[in-house]
Amino acid sequence: MTAPTVLALDQGTHASRASLWTVDGRCVAVARRPVALRRAGSFVEQDPTELLDSLRDALTEAVARCNGAAPGAAGLATQRSSLLCWNRETGTPLTPVLSWQDTRASAQLEALAPAPEEVRALTGLYPNAHFGASKFRWCLDRMPAVRAAAEAGTICLGPLSTWLVQRLTGSAPWIDPANGARTMLMDRSGRWSDRLLEAFGIDRTWLPEARGSRAPAGTCLADTDIPFHCCLGDQSAVPFGVSAGRGDVLVNLGTGGFVLRRLEAGEAVDERLLETILWQDAGGTLRAAEGTVNGAGAALSWYAERAGRAAPDVDRWLSDPREPTAFLNAVGGIGSPDWRSDVASRFATDTGTNRGGGVVESILFLVRRNLACLGAPGRVVVTGGLAASDALCRRLAALLARPVFRPEATETTSRGVADRLLAGGLPDPPLVRFAPTPVDGLQRRFAAWSAWLDKILAASAL
Numbered sequence: 001m002t003a004p005t006v007l008a009l010d011q012g013t014h015a016s017r018a019s020l021w022t023v024d025g026r027c028v029a030v031a032r033r034p035v036a037l038r039r040a041g042s043f044v045e046q047d048p049t050e051l052l053d054s055l056r057d058a059l060t061e062a063v064a065r066c067n068g069a070a071p072g073a074a075g076l077a078t079q080r081s082s083l084l085c086w087n088r089e090t091g092t093p094l095t096p097v098l099s100w101q102d103t104r105a106s107a108q109l110e111a112l113a114p115a116p117e118e119v120r121a122l123t124g125l126y127p128n129a130h131f132g133a134s135k136f137r138w139c140l141d142r143m144p145a146v147r148a149a150a151e152a153g154t155i156c157l158g159p160l161s162t163w164l165v166q167r168l169t170g171s172a173p174w175i176d177p178a179n180g181a182r183t184m185l186m187d188r189s190g191r192w193s194d195r196l197l198e199a200f201g202i203d204r205t206w207l208p209e210a211r212g213s214r215a216p217a218g219t220c221l222a223d224t225d226i227p228f229h230c231c232l233g234d235q236s237a238v239p240f241g242v243s244a245g246r247g248d249v250l251v252n253l254g255t256g257g258f259v260l261r262r263l264e265a266g267e268a269v270d271e272r273l274l275e276t277i278l279w280q281d282a283g284g285t286l287r288a289a290e291g292t293v294n295g296a297g298a299a300l301s302w303y304a305e306r307a308g309r310a311a312p313d314v315d316r317w318l319s320d321p322r323e324p325t326a327f328l329n330a331v332g333g334i335g336s337p338d339w340r341s342d343v344a345s346r347f348a349t350d351t352g353t354n355r356g357g358g359v360v361e362s363i364l365f366l367v368r369r370n371l372a373c374l375g376a377p378g379r380v381v382v383t384g385g386l387a388a389s390d391a392l393c394r395r396l397a398a399l400l401a402r403p404v405f406r407p408e409a410t411e412t413t414s415r416g417v418a419d420r421l422l423a424g425g426l427p428d429p430p431l432v433r434f435a436p437t438p439v440d441g442l443q444r445r446f447a448a449w450s451a452w453l454d455k456i457l458a459a460s461a462l
Contacts (some may be wrong), residue, residue: 124275133182237416243428247378259295272337291370295331317356325352
């Protein structure tokens with residue numbers, strides 16, 4: 001391997017990856033390590049040491065393929081709303097990683113959060129227990145080790161990204177705005193909000209230093225000379241990894257689903273969606289409108305486990321000729337535009353035979369519900385692990401009655417990190433086009449599902 005490369009690190013819900021990218025946009029090496037996820041009701045956790053070790057192992061394997069020519073720079077993308085508490089002096093974790101899917105702190109959110117209108121004005125977010133503020137408060141209130149460290153002045157509360165960078169590079173704790181915004185304690189400028197810190201009882205000294213997205217922080221691992229240059233959220237990296245023109249919408253389908261559209265300067269966002277920071281440096285701040293589907297791959301795994309299957313089988317479920325059974329997909333809570341965590345997942349009937357097809361369609365139905373809040377898109381580009389299914393891409397095109405495009409390589413988070421390391425220098429990846437071929441009964445099923453969901457949401461709000 002002789003071409004100059006950069007190293008993109010991606011710590012995701014189910015795996016850690018390290019990949020090497022050349023300046024002409026070729027991925028020349030990938031190393032991957034799976035990681036575990038623990039669920040117990042609203043508690044969803046990961047082992048921080050396992051995540052760190054998996055990332056180190058993947059990094060070491062990828063760098064070993066460089067034949068002595070070390071990458072010129074490294075960057076990291078992580079799960080944005082996953083967080084932990086640790087000793088800022090030693091880096092020792094005091095808690096598990098509370099996953100972005102974790103909603104244990106709903107009561108703290110309801111008790112402490114300002115009105116949704118105020119939170120949105122300050123942060124661009126809608127108050128939600130998936131975000132960090134109420135989780136931090138839960139840890140401070142319920143975990144003696146966290147409380148003791150706070151009293152001793154050694155606590156650090158932060159997203160997974162901050163802890164990983166500190167442990168990988170030896171730098172003092174710092175936070176980038178894409179991950180920092182998901183704490184629901186930062187304002188739109190990327191600074192800690194006095195109002196929100198006060199509301200949740202968080203001392204500013206417990207938090208990492210707020211910096212921009214591009215913040216040199218030493219080198220990766222003690223035995224390498226690879227300079228660490230930038231940090232992003234997983235979803236905030238995606239728009240830099242695909243070809244997206246003005247007005248294009250990106251639908252990223254992994255464990256969760258996310259619908260993103262880059263915002264023009266001063267452009268307003270539908271109040272039911274989020275305003276997301278993608279990147280911030282001396283040149284300014286790039287933002288996006290974002291919709292969330294909490295149960296994407298998570299919903300498929302949820303159903304496969306209950307159906308006694310080893311793993312989801314999207315293609316088989318979508319090719320089943322039997323009518324899909326309508327599914328209310330509240331796995332992880334219903335995200336935008338409804339923002340409800342008080343309803344349970346369920347099938348419309350007890351007699352349906354193609355339940356797997358219904359779960360897949362529920363993901364696409366929620367995507368369409370979010371797209372309706374974004375206006376008419378220029379193009380719809382679908383990425384993420386689930387996008388590898390041609391059948392799913394065709395079904396989405398049929399549902400939207402418009403073409404859907406997919407990059408030849410669907411894992412775009414790492415590519416987005418590489419693009420930022422190269423200052424936007426990666427060429428656009430080629431796209432595959434899926435034509436909108438009608439599917440019998442699909443539009444009827446979507447209309448019936450939408451009416452059913454509205455009825456359930458209205459009834460549970462009484």
